[in-house]
Amino acid sequence: xxxxxxxxxxxxxxxxxxxxxxxxxxxxxxxxxxxxxxxxxxxxxxxxxxxxxxxxxxxxxxxxxxxxxxxxxxxxxxxxxxxxxxxxxxxxxxxxxxxxxxxxxxxxxxxxxxxxxxxxxxxxxxxxxxxxxxxxxxxxxxxxxxxxxxxxxxxxxxxxxxxxxxxxxxxxxxxxxxxxxxxxxxxxxxxxxxxxxxxxxxxxxxxxxxxxxxxxxxxxxxxxxxxxxxxxxxxxxxxxxxxxxxxxxxxxxxxxxxxxxxxxxxxxxxxxxxxxxxxxxxxxxxxxxxxxxxxxxxxxxxxxxxxxxxxxxxxxxxxxxxxxxxxxxxxxxxxxxxxxxxxxxxxxxxxxxxxxxxxxxxxxxxxxxxxxxxxxxxxxxxxxxxxxxxxxxxxxxxxxxxxxxxxxxxxxxxxxxxxxxxxxxxxxxxxxxxxxxxxxxxxxxxxxxxxxxxxxxxxxxxxxxxxxxxxxxxxxxxxxxxxxxxxxxxxxxxxxxxxxxxxxxxxxxxxxxxxxxxxxxxxxxxxxxxxxxxxxxxxxxxxxxxxxxxxxxxxxxxxxxxxxxxxxxxxxxxxxxxxxxxxxx
Numbered sequence: 001x002x003x004x005x006x007x008x009x010x011x012x013x014x015x016x017x018x019x020x021x022x023x024x025x026x027x028x029x030x031x032x033x034x035x036x037x038x039x040x041x042x043x044x045x046x047x048x049x050x051x052x053x054x055x056x057x058x059x060x061x062x063x064x065x066x067x068x069x070x071x072x073x074x075x076x077x078x079x080x081x082x083x084x085x086x087x088x089x090x091x092x093x094x095x096x097x098x099x100x101x102x103x104x105x106x107x108x109x110x111x112x113x114x115x116x117x118x119x120x121x122x123x124x125x126x127x128x129x130x131x132x133x134x135x136x137x138x139x140x141x142x143x144x145x146x147x148x149x150x151x152x153x154x155x156x157x158x159x160x161x162x163x164x165x166x167x168x169x170x171x172x173x174x175x176x177x178x179x180x181x182x183x184x185x186x187x188x189x190x191x192x193x194x195x196x197x198x199x200x201x202x203x204x205x206x207x208x209x210x211x212x213x214x215x216x217x218x219x220x221x222x223x224x225x226x227x228x229x230x231x232x233x234x235x236x237x238x239x240x241x242x243x244x245x246x247x248x249x250x251x252x253x254x255x256x257x258x259x260x261x262x263x264x265x266x267x268x269x270x271x272x273x274x275x276x277x278x279x280x281x282x283x284x285x286x287x288x289x290x291x292x293x294x295x296x297x298x299x300x301x302x303x304x305x306x307x308x309x310x311x312x313x314x315x316x317x318x319x320x321x322x323x324x325x326x327x328x329x330x331x332x333x334x335x336x337x338x339x340x341x342x343x344x345x346x347x348x349x350x351x352x353x354x355x356x357x358x359x360x361x362x363x364x365x366x367x368x369x370x371x372x373x374x375x376x377x378x379x380x381x382x383x384x385x386x387x388x389x390x391x392x393x394x395x396x397x398x399x400x401x402x403x404x405x406x407x408x409x410x411x412x413x414x415x416x417x418x419x420x421x422x423x424x425x426x427x428x429x430x431x432x433x434x435x436x437x438x439x440x441x442x443x444x445x446x447x448x449x450x451x452x453x454x455x456x457x458x459x460x461x462x463x464x465x466x467x468x469x470x471x472x473x474x475x476x477x478x479x480x481x482x483x484x485x486x487x488x489x490x491x492x493x494x495x496x497x498x499x500x501x502x503x504x505x506x507x508x509x510x511x512x513x514x515x516x517x518x519x520x521x522x523x524x525x526x527x528x529x530x531x532x533x534x535x536x537x538x539x540x541x542x543x544x545x546x547x548x549x550x551x552x553x554x555x556x557x558x559x560x561x562x563x564x565x566x567x568x569x570x571x572x573x574x575x576x577x578x579x580x581x582x583x584x585x
Contacts, residue, residue, distance in 0.1 A: 007301040008049065008074040009217040010094060010255060012124075014115035015101030016108075017429065020131040024101055024200035025077055028210075047253065047303030048075040055214050058207040062146050070217055073210065074301045076238075076253065094236050094255060097216050098126035099209065104165045104197065105135050108172045110431040114367055116176055121366065125220050127194040127212050128180065130169055134199040136161050147197050147205035148184055162197070169195065183212050189219065233259035233300070233322035237267060240314045247279070248308045252320055253301070259322055260297045265306075266332045268318035268340045273333040275323060280307035315340060315380065317358035342378055350374030351399055351437070352391050354383050356406040364405045367434050373441065383424060385413045391422040398444045403437050405430065452557050453486055453516075456550045459543070459559075459567035460485025460519065462493075466538035468524070475505050475528040476536070482523060484562040485544065488516040492545040493527070495535075498573050501542045502530035519562070543570050551582040 013021045029048050051072040059068060076095065100115055102108065119126050133139065133147075138158045142150040154162070166182060173180040173193060180193035194212050198205030234256040241249045250267075259265075263278045282292040282305040298304055306320075319339045321332050340358055344365040353368070353375050355361035365375050376399065377390065383404050391400050404426040409417065417424060425440060427433040461483040468479025480487070493501035505526040507514040517523040530536050546554070546567070554567055574581040 006070055007255065007299075008072045009070060009096040009213075010253065010301055011073055011075045011097055011099065011213060012095035013075070013099045013101060014119070014126075015099075015129075016103070016106075016111035016115075019101050019103040019106070019109070019112070020129075020200045021101050024099070024129065024131065024198075024209075025075060027200045027203045027206055028075060047077055049073070049303075050075070050210060055210055058210050059214065062148065062207050062211045068214060068218075070214065073213060073217070074253075074303065076303075094253060095124060097213060097220070098124050099129050099213070100126050101129045101131050101200075102169060103132045103135075104130040104162075104169060105132055107165075107168055111429075114363075114430060117370065118363060118366070125216055127183075127196060127209070127216055128169070128173070129200075129205075129209060130166060130195050130197045131200055133162065133197050133204065134202050136165065141202060142204060143202045145204055146207045148208070150204050151197075166195070166197070183208060189215065231257050232324060232327075233257040233263065233265075233320075235259070235300075235304075235320045237314060237316055237318050237320055240316055242311075246307055248311050248314070250306050250308065250314055250320070252304055252306055254298060254304055256300050257322065258297060258299050259304070259306070261295070264323040265308075265320050266323050266329065266336060267320040268315050268336050270313040270315060273336045274312055275329070276312060277309040278306055279309045281305075282307070315358065316356075344375060344378045345369060346378065347374040347376055349394075349396065349399060350376035351401045351403055352377045352379075352387055354379055354381060354387065354402060354404045354407050356380070360405050364403065364430055364433060367430055368403070368437065371434060371438055373434075373437060382407045383409045383413055383426075385410070385416045388413050388416045388420055388422050392420045397421070397448060398441055401425065401437070401440060403433060405433055449557060449559065452553075453559070456553060457491060457544050457546050458486040458488070459546055459554060459563050459570055460487050460491070461566045461569065462487060462542050462544075464532075464536060464538050464540055464542070465522065468522075469532065469538060470524070472532035475526040476502065476530060476532045477524065477526050478532070478538075480523055480525045482517055482519040482521055483541075484519045484566045485559075486516050486518050487523070487525070487544065489514075493542045494545045494570075494573065496541055496543070496573060498576055499535070500529070501536050502527035543573065546570055548574075548582055552584065 013025060015021050025048065049072055052068055052070065055072065056068050098119055100119065102112055134141065136158055138155050140153045140155065140158070142153050170180050178193040179191060180195050183194045183196050186192045186194065194216070196205055196208045196212055198209060233254060235252045235254040237250045237252050239251040241251070243249060259278065259281060261278055261281050264275055265278055266273060266275045281295045281298055283295055283298065283302065285291050285293040292305065317340065319336050321336070323329060323332060342358060342361055344362060351373065353361065353365055355364055358380060361378050361380055365378050368375060383402055387402055391402055394400050400422045402422065402424045404424060406428050407426065409424055423440060425433065425436045427436065463481045463483060465479040465481055471477040487504060487507065489504055489507055491504045493503065495501045505528045507517050508524040509517060514523065536542065543566070551567070571582045
């Protein structure tokens with residue numbers, strides 16, 4: 001397969017915050033040993049291009065002579081799984097392959113798990129970079145070298161510690177269903193996930209990473225990745241900008257075909273699919289890619305800036321298609337709508353999710369679903385007054401929540417929010433947002449359960465403790481062992497045969513008077529309406545009497561297995577006289 005018939009595979013970098021994603025991208029950009037030569041590593045708009053000539057040099061250094069059939073690699077410069085999800089092509093993620101960066105010293109962290117989940121979801125091939133090997137004690141620095149060469153320079157003490165950390169990483173990956181190994185120990189690359197140890201800070205192992213990514217891309221060329229160049233220009237909008245000097249521009253990854261100045265393009269806006277004309281095409285040039293150069297025509301794969309002729313509300317993450325003579329515009333619009341339709345399981349009940357882009361919306365909704373948190377509504381954009389009103393109408397208080405990722409609460413919504421019982425949680429890190437949402441729901445459920453426990457009798461089981469008898473009548477004062485539930489002042493008690501067992505007049509825990517006492521524990525109680533050793537006896541089990549009307553409400557409240565078990569015991573006692581008690585008949 002000739003390289004000229006292929007485009008560059010698109011690479012995305014994922015991993016936990018502070019594990020070195022950005023440092024790694026910076027190091028890759030600075031790895032150009034032939035910086036002044038033709039065909040060196042090039043900074044693009046939102047991407048870094050590593051050409052075939054550099055890959056071949058690295059391949060020779062790391063593995064000896066290797067055949068390279070791809071024209072290069074295109075790294076997306078915005079790291080993270082939200083950016084990954086926001087980039088989409090036909091039928092899935094735009095990124096062909098990915099790097100999962102893991103700090104070898106910290107191991108798996110929450111965003112590592114999030115990244116693996118999203119890679120699995122999109123079925124994206126990836127390799128693992130075990131970063132920060134320079135942080136392992138007694139590291140002998142070897143800047144710019146391959147891992148294999150650097151490894152030969154290390155002391156035995158470092159090697160022992162390194163192997164321990166690597167084993168921990170291999171074990172953790174196995175828990176997620178991956179058989180993995182250090183790249184230079186793998187005999188069958190089809191059966192093992194590649195781990196490349198590296199130090200982004202010291203530029204160690206970068207050659208190894210590039211070579212392993214190339215091998216991964218070439219291994220999936222024929223089946224998993226479509227790299228053949230076609231004529232129609234197709235891309236994904238990464239970012240929308242309104243610049244005074246230029247007008248409306250969209251930073252785009254062109255992953256298929258060609259795009260020319262003057263082409264009509266179709267893409268999605270807040271009011272639906274629309275067409276406009278390409279007024280200008282720009283690529284980054286010069287050291288660091290800080291200058292822009294206008295082009296008449298650009299071939300995939302490329303990171304470009306497109307100047308649009310019309311000011312339209314383009315949605316980040318939307319596909320962009322060149323519209324050729326004879327193309328069915330309705331079919332293209334349908335393709336765009338399908339691609340920008342959120343892949344989210346919407347439920348009849350649940351919370352509201354807002355996010356800044358399609359990928360963000362999908363990523364946060366997906367992570368919430370893994371925690372069994374249902375989503376009723378999911379939209380792109382800031383939190384509006386309409387969102388507050390929508391959440392306020394929900395019957396379940398645990399659903400009156402709006403979760404916002406990288407968005408603001410609009411001024412018009414703030415007054416409405418202040419006078420409502422709706423809560424808003426916002427954050428710019430998915431893990432934090434999911435954790436805050438879980439805590440909010442659990443806290444709300446606890447509060448509602450506490451409120452319900454105060455309103456209705458709770459199925460409770462108690463025992464009169466023979467060693468704590470203080471008075472036998474008017475009222476009986478004894479020590480009680482509260483086995484399950486919650487005992488409250490005013491509770492009516494029944495015996496195991498269904499007969500009256502007295503009423504709780506007061507409760508005392510040490511020197512403190514209590515209105516209620518939760519199981520398990522021991523409490524002193526005054527019981528009126530009975531006499532000890534006549535109606536009730538020491539060592540006897542008693543139950544809090546439950547009205548039949550409360551049975552269904554208690555079952556729906558999910559008060560815990562002990563309380564539910566006690567409720568079943570009370571129902572069995574009641575059914576000795578009425579076999580339909582508690583059935584609602």
